[in-house]
Amino acid sequence: MSIELMMKQFQDIAYNPNKQLADFKAAGKKVIGVLPYYAPEELVYAAGMVPMGMWGSNKKTISRAKEYCATFYCTIAQLALEMLLDGTMDQLDGLITPTICDTLRPMSQNFRVAIGDKIPTIFLAHPQNRFADWGLKFCMDQYNDVRKMLDKISGHEMTDEDIRKAIKVYNASRAARREFVKLANEHCDVVTPTLRSAVLKASWFMLKDEYTEKLVALNEELKKLPKANWKGVKVVTSGIVCDNPKLLAIFEENNIAIAADDVAHESRAFRTDADETGDPMLALAKQFANTDYDVLLYDPASSSNRRGEFVANLVKESGAQGLILFMQQFCDPEEMEYPYLKKALDEAGIPHIKLGVDQQMRDFGQASTAIQAFADVL
Numbered sequence: 326m327s328i329e330l331m332m333k334q335f336q337d338i339a340y341n342p343n344k345q346l347a348d349f350k351a352a353g354k355k356v357i358g359v360l361p362y363y364a365p366e367e368l369v370y371a372a373g374m375v376p377m378g379m380w381g382s383n384k385k386t387i388s389r390a391k392e393y394c395a396t397f398y399c400t401i402a403q404l405a406l407e408m409l410l411d412g413t414m415d416q417l418d419g420l421i422t423p424t425i426c427d428t429l430r431p432m433s434q435n436f437r438v439a440i441g442d443k444i445p446t447i448f449l450a451h452p453q454n455r456f457a458d459w460g461l462k463f464c465m466d467q468y469n470d471v472r473k474m475l476d477k478i479s480g481h482e483m484t485d486e487d488i489r490k491a492i493k494v495y496n497a498s499r500a501a502r503r504e505f506v507k508l509a510n511e512h513c514d515v516v517t518p519t520l521r522s523a524v525l526k527a528s529w530f531m532l533k534d535e536y537t538e539k540l541v542a543l544n545e546e547l548k549k550l551p552k553a554n555w556k557g558v559k560v561v562t563s564g565i566v567c568d569n570p571k572l573l574a575i576f577e578e579n580n581i582a583i584a585a586d587d588v589a590h591e592s593r594a595f596r597t598d599a600d601e602t603g604d605p606m607l608a609l610a611k612q613f614a615n616t617d618y619d620v621l622l623y624d625p626a627s628s629s630n631r632r633g634e635f636v637a638n639l640v641k642e643s644g645a646q647g648l649i650l651f652m653q654q655f656c657d658p659e660e661m662e663y664p665y666l667k668k669a670l671d672e673a674g675i676p677h678i679k680l681g682v683d684q685q686m687r688d689f690g691q692a693s694t695a696i697q698a699f700a701d702v703l
């Protein structure tokens with residue numbers, strides 16, 4: 326199969342999650358919606374069910390969700406609820422609602438009220454202090470609650486061995502995605518920003534073993550190609566979600582390739598693996614503890630601006646000339662972190678622009694002008 330066809334398959338899945346959900350249900354699978362961030366999807370897989378990422382939608386309009394949400398909730402959270410209320414995703418068998426930011430915490434209760442008993446909601450509170458023994462213990466307790474709820478939904482008890490197997494499947498998937506983003510940089514003439522986004526996005530809607538098999542095959546084909554002789558510019562993207570095909574098309578119109586990303590929906594989600602041996606629940610809690618350089622996670626050494634420097638290094642090491650930050654409207658964690666990121670980028674002499682975005686964005690004129698002007702100065 327050609328590389329183009331392989332990427333087209335990922336694109337079809339990335340743009341049609343409701344078809345994926347319908348196909349899984351028709352095949353007799355139970356499907357669990359997983360909201361951002363850092364839910365232990367491995368437990369869903371270990372329970373023999375399908376985890377389905379819910380990161381809002383670029384296609385929907387917020388309508389019914391307004392009844393349950395404050396107007397200042399980000400569109401990602403509101404559109405996730407909209408899809409449950411408008412019939413797009415209401416075939417789910419359960420929903421995991423992590424509560425890592427100030428929007429998701431109240432939103433976990435809004436989901437519960439809005440969908441009632443129709444879809445069981447599984448509340449998940451990660452610890453702020455995730456490194457200390459008691460932080461790990463708290464995380465394990467939370468994950469054990471999730472495990473019990475998933476057992477109830479699936480109708481049977483998953484074993485520790487089931488979870489260890491799921492961890493292996495997920496580690497392999499994370500490794501394949503890390504390799505893909507490197508290959509996408511080397512072959513940015515073939516893997517355009519739109520295709521790069523679609524390949525990574527599809528991972529949220531597929532069983533990870535099936536996804537990894539396809540991605541490894543794509544990676545192998547990409548490795549056979551000569552490295553791109555790229556005459557355009559390269560950037561690193563940063564933010565929560567950068568998957569809007571209309572925005573990414575602007576990159577392509579201006580010969581901008583994506584060298585690497587610091588995006589929650591993309592690389593931040595697959596940077597950290599879990600131990601494949603020992604107590605699997607402890608391994609998953611440690612995996613969360615070992616996750617780092619994310620605006621959503623407490624950093625006891627934050628005064629040193631470790632995250633800002635990490636992102637600045639990512640720009641340098643990936644060979645990018647600048648950074649484009651997609652700032653989600655009403656996202657407090659990203660907005661509060663921005664001055665620190667700016668400081669680190671300025672100190673490293675890395676140019677950047679900040680674009681305000683949300684998933685209800687329909688006019689891209691302003692973004693187009695800003696991206697074009699940025700490309701011209703790089």
Ligand code: SF4
Pocket residue numbers: 361399400401402426427428429565621653655656657658659
């Ligand atoms: S975009 Fe920001 S406010 Fe919205 S769910 Fe994510 S972290 Fe929370």
